Amino acid sequence: MAGRPTNRDERYIQVMKALVRCVARYGLDGASLSHIAKEARLTRPLIRHHVGNREDMITGLTDFVLKSFDDQTAAMVSCLPNERPSSALIDLLFSEDAVSEPDMVLAFAALTARSLDDAKLRRRCRETLLDFEAAIADTLRHDHGDADDAALGAAAHGIMALYFNLTSLAPLDMPKSWQNHARGLAHELLEKLDQPS
Amino acid sequence: MAGRPTNRDERYIQVMKALVRCVARYGLDGASLSHIAKEARLTRPLIRHHVGNREDMITGLTDFVLKSFDDQTAAMVSCLPNERPSSALIDLLFSEDAVSEPDMVLAFAALTARSLDDAKLRRRCRETLLDFEAAIADTLRHDHGDADDAALGAAAHGIMALYFNLTSLAPLDMPKSWQNHARGLAHELLEKLDQPS
DNA sequence: ATATTAACTGTCAATAGTGACAATAAATTA
DNA sequence: TAATTTATTGTCACTATTGACAGTTAATAT
Structure with missing residues (x-):
């Protein structure tokens, strides 16, 4: 008694990836169904059927x-x-690949902006970001266990800020010196943890 | 032979401010004329008349x-x-006032995202951003004239990144420790310029 | 007071976008 | 092969948004 096998899951992520791409460029409201359908190589009613x-x-x-x-x-x-x-970690965050695919970060930025009048969304975005920062801090603690939490938190914040800034500005195709500056500064933050004042 | 005095300029910036506000929340395409009109406390046809x-x-x-x-x-x-x-400069960039009014930075972010398929816009945004960074570097040079250009550029990049990240994430209402971290790290970048390795 | 200029309002057609539903095609099992 | 389940397509009504124009009111100079 089973019918045609479902491909709902693959279609779902297929649509979501197209949606991320559209939202990154045109914002939440600018991502029309037609646009998404074209991006996902699907028809508009099909999108509705799946998502x-x-x-x-x-x-x-x-x-x-x-x-x-x-x-x-x-x-x-x-x-x-x-x-x-x-x-x-730093080499990973500031590698060519990470920076060259900024769509996810741009979509996150769109959600961030929308958080201005959506308390629930704001809470969720904040949580995700704090987890990200905490993960960085934990990684730093592994190498610099003797540094105090304040210094670790500050360094993690700096690394996160450098990464987010570089990635969200990627559409501007900034000179490569920017990427080098960002990675270099991140490494300096690490070295600073070794020499507590 | 002169008629009613024009208020085109004031109306223009009035509409632009409302537009910035709307674009910050809803993106370029999400900022409908009705929305802008409501935000500017004007009627929709009046907006068309002026802009x-x-x-x-x-x-x-x-x-x-x-x-x-x-x-x-x-x-x-x-x-x-x-x-x-x-x-x-750092106290100015990371003051309460600067961070609490992120609309302009968010609108700039929307333009940045749109730059993905608009070469001319990309060029203009890039230019503006490079000027901003250069202005920071020039200011730093004033206090640390003996530092080399590479170090100055890196420090300026870090300050810019910290400022942009903090401001563009302001809608998430992050804990105040973030602002303190950002300002503290920016000051550390200054101190680092005094002790060239 | 009258002419003139521009702000302001009201309104309507055209278009884009969305939601919903019916109908068809495909793929699996019994 | 028949039944069943789901993907897929086609289509239409409804709403939101925009563009454009005519008409009205307000404020200045002569």
């Missing part, structure tokens, strides 16, 4: 983006080596 | 936002004291 109406799409997008961030955070810390994980 | 059709509005917005940044940059450096202008 529901527009309101469902937006809530689905926030779940998708925030979960992607959480997964990325978890994957990030789990794939680090035992030897000097801090340095590896 | 033209939608396309005119968007080009007007980019001019307004980028010029505001340029003006802010110029005003920033001109109002600094002769004594330790670098430190005053």
Whole structure:
């Protein structure tokens, strides 16, 4: 008694990826169904069939983006080596690949802006961001266990800020010196942890 | 032979401010004329009368936002004291006021995202941003003339990144420790310039 | 007071975007 | 092959948004 096999899950992420791409460029309201359909190489009614109406799409997008961030955070810390994980983390965050695909960060920025009048969304974005920062701080603690929490938190904040800024400004195609500056400053933050004043 | 006096200029900036506010929340496409009219406390046809059709509005917005940044940059450096202008600059950038009004930065972020498929816009945004960074570097040079250009550029980049990140994430209402971290790290960048390795 | 200029209002057609539903095609099991 | 489940397509009504124009009111100079 089973019918045609469902491809709901693949279609769902297919649509979500297209949605992320559109939201990154045109914002939450600028991502029309036609635009998404074209980006996902699907028809408009099909999108509705898989992910529901527009309101469902937006809530689905926030779940998708925030979960992607959480997964990325978890994957990030789990794939680090035992030897000097801090340095590896920075090389990972400021690698070519990470910076060249800014769509997810831009979509997150769109959600951030929308948080201005959506308390629940604001709480969720904040939580995700704090987890990200905490993950960085934990990684730093691994290499610099003797540094105090305030210094670790500050360094983690700096690394996070450098990463977010570089990635969200990626569409401007800034000179490569920016990437070098960012990575260099991040490494300096590490060195600073070794020499507590 | 002169008629009713025109208030085109005041109305224009009145509409532009409302537009910046709307774009900050809802993106370029999400800022509908009705929304802008409500925000500016004007009627929709009146907006058209003063700033033209939608396309005119968007080009007007980019001019307004980028010029505001340029003006802010110029005003920033001109109002600094002769004594330790670098430190005053940081206190200015990371003051309560600067961070609590993120609309302009968020609108700039929306323009940045749109730059993904608009080469001309990308060039203009990049130019504005580089000028901002250069202004910071010049200010730093005033206090740390013996530091080399690479170090100055890196420090300026770090300060810029910390400022942009903090301001663009302001809608999330992050804990105050973030603002303290950002300002503290910026000051550390200054101190680092005094002790060249 | 009258002419003149521009701000302001009201309104309507055209378009874009969305929601919803019916109908068809495809793929699986019994 | 028949039944069943789901993907896929086609289509239409409804709403939101925009563009454009005519007409009205307000404020100045002569």
